[in-house]
Amino acid sequence: MAGVMEHVLGNEVGRLIVGLIVVLIFSQLNALFLVWLERKVAGHIQLRIGPKEVGPFGLLQTIVDGLKLVGKELITPKRADKILFIIAPVLVFVPVLVPFIVLPFSKSLPLNDMNVGLLVIFSFSTINVLAILIGGWGSNNKYALLGAIRSVAQNIAYEIPLLLSVLSVVLMTKTLQMSKIVEAQSSYWFFLVQPIAALTYFICATAETNRAPFDIPEAESELVAGFHTEFSGMRFGLFFLAEYTNVFVVCAVATTLFLGGWTGPFGYSLGIPGIIWFLAKTYLLVFVIMWFRWTFPRLRFDQLISFSWKVLIPLALANLIITAGVIKLI
Amino acid sequence: MSGGVLSQGFLPQLAFIVIVGLTFCGAIIAVFHRNILYNVLGLALALSGVAGLYVFLGSLFIGLMQLLIYVGAICIAMVFAIMLSRPVHLPKPKRKLSKVGASVFAGLLILGVNLGVIYKTAWEPAAERKIDWSVKTIGDFLLTKYVLVFEVISLVLLVAMLGAIIISRYNGRVSS
Numbered sequence: 001m002a003g004v005m006e007h008v009l010g011n012e013v014g015r016l017i018v019g020l021i022v023v024l025i026f027s028q029l030n031a032l033f034l035v036w037l038e039r040k041v042a043g044h045i046q047l048r049i050g051p052k053e054v055g056p057f058g059l060l061q062t063i064v065d066g067l068k069l070v071g072k073e074l075i076t077p078k079r080a081d082k083i084l085f086i087i088a089p090v091l092v093f094v095p096v097l098v099p100f101i102v103l104p105f106s107k108s109l110p111l112n113d114m115n116v117g118l119l120v121i122f123s124f125s126t127i128n129v130l131a132i133l134i135g136g137w138g139s140n141n142k143y144a145l146l147g148a149i150r151s152v153a154q155n156i157a158y159e160i161p162l163l164l165s166v167l168s169v170v171l172m173t174k175t176l177q178m179s180k181i182v183e184a185q186s187s188y189w190f191f192l193v194q195p196i197a198a199l200t201y202f203i204c205a206t207a208e209t210n211r212a213p214f215d216i217p218e219a220e221s222e223l224v225a226g227f228h229t230e231f232s233g234m235r236f237g238l239f240f241l242a243e244y245t246n247v248f249v250v251c252a253v254a255t256t257l258f259l260g261g262w263t264g265p266f267g268y269s270l271g272i273p274g275i276i277w278f279l280a281k282t283y284l285l286v287f288v289i290m291w292f293r294w295t296f297p298r299l300r301f302d303q304l305i306s307f308s309w310k311v312l313i314p315l316a317l318a319n320l321i322i323t324a325g326v327i328k329l330i
Numbered sequence: 331m332s333g334g335v336l337s338q339g340f341l342p343q344l345a346f347i348v349i350v351g352l353t354f355c356g357a358i359i360a361v362f363h364r365n366i367l368y369n370v371l372g373l374a375l376a377l378s379g380v381a382g383l384y385v386f387l388g389s390l391f392i393g394l395m396q397l398l399i400y401v402g403a404i405c406i407a408m409v410f411a412i413m414l415s416r417p418v419h420l421p422k423p424k425r426k427l428s429k430v431g432a433s434v435f436a437g438l439l440i441l442g443v444n445l446g447v448i449y450k451t452a453w454e455p456a457a458e459r460k461i462d463w464s465v466k467t468i469g470d471f472l473l474t475k476y477v478l479v480f481e482v483i484s485l486v487l488l489v490a491m492l493g494a495i496i497i498s499r500y501n502g503r504v505s506s
Binding site for chain 1: 367371374390391394395397398401402403405406407409410413414465
């Protein structure tokens with residue numbers, strides 16, 4: 001398969017275009033699958049069975065839901081800021097596609113294995129926050145604005161420990177290139193030597209994607225639907241797509257950084273191709289994030305912020321310093 | 331390091347024009363628009379354009395750092411501050427002559443210093459990149475040759491933080 005791809009994707013522009021199409025299709029399918037999975041997981045955790053009518057195991061349910069969303073009217077509130085209201089859903093969805101350029105699905109599959117791969121992911125993930133802000137502010141709705149403000153406060157707070165925990169892995173591998181980080185884990189996975197960083201990363205990733213128990217930006221019981229209250233039809237659909245794609249991306253990054261990417265445990269690939277390993281680990285993490293949502297109650301806003309500033313940041317900093325010290329000593 | 335697409339034929343020209351156009355549009359929105367939120371978003375656009383220029387000049391690393399720090403952190407902090415301050419649609423206080431004068435003075439000062447530096451520098455066209463501006467080189471320079479500049483910049487940030495604290499405390503005392 002790799003040989004055929006090399007042939008078709010001979011020149012760089014062709015590779016980019018084909019890659020873009022594949023990424024667009026994949027992100028849609030992934031979101032459809034994750035919505036279905038979430039409803040199934042939620043159902044089984046709450047002793048229900050979830051969707052089951054449309055298609056086998058209800059697999060086609062989200063496609064039908066998606067079609068319904070596409071068919072709905074796009075309502076723009078009268079007092080909303082028209083320009084911002086329209087660009088916000090687009091701006092929220094575009095940056096979450098960028099990480100797919102560098103995600104190392106298997107040894108030969110990163111679209112462009114840049115030497116600043118990790119940085120690409122984190123620099124574009126912040127634009128997402130800006131888009132949420134624009135959407136919340138442009139809606140001219142108090143719930144949307146409150147949701148947006150909370151989202152930003154939370155993202156600013158959790159971005160720091162997230163980057164700090166990633167830095168300790170970067171210190172160990174001395175590279176920002178995704179494929180090299182994976183190759184450095186060919187004998188053992190990094191969550192074994194960096195458990196604190198792995199845990200910090202995973203908590204912060206859950207917060208960055210606004211997932212429960214950190215879902216105060218869209219807390220249904222107090223804010224209607226948070227920053228996307230006023231969005232209808234496919235504009236709302238884009239926020240939804242972005243959220244689920246984002247969940248996939250943070251789990252894929254966690255897989256790359258701490259779970260050895262495409263490699264098998266302790267270097268034994270067991271004859272399973274790398275991409276399967278990668279996707280299996282990523283979806284396992286996605287499942288854990290969903291499991292979180294239906295297990296933990298939502299945090300209060302002040303608890304959430306002080307947890308980041310008083311616990312996670314000192315912990316991640318200490319971990320980083322210890323990592324640096326150990327590397328210097330060895 | 332530079333993107334492969336940017337190094338062949340007609341595309342670099344087009345990319346350069348688009349990037350510069352975006353930067354200028356952003357800058358104009360940032361200065362002239364009446365709505366303060368649009369100003370910040372224009373600034374974000376201009377800074378993204380500058381990031382594009384860095385990528386165009388061959389340092390993807392600096393471009394991404396620009397995006398991460400200026401667009402991702404600083405612009406978001408600004409928008410955040412705007413949302414927490416008084417509503418935009420309320421009537422704005424009248425401009426004070428002293429404030430306008432001070433800002434004109436500050437602007438002229440910065441312009442003068444920049445122009446001075448520009449005219450004093452003996453510009454020579456860079457035919458090709460002499461050193462590889464990769465992450466490693468930049469890191470080496472920051473901790474050896476330019477370590478003083480690096481430290482002074484951190485001092486500037488400290489001053490900015492102190493200023494923010496003083497301003498916010500001062501306002502609090504007046505209103506209560």
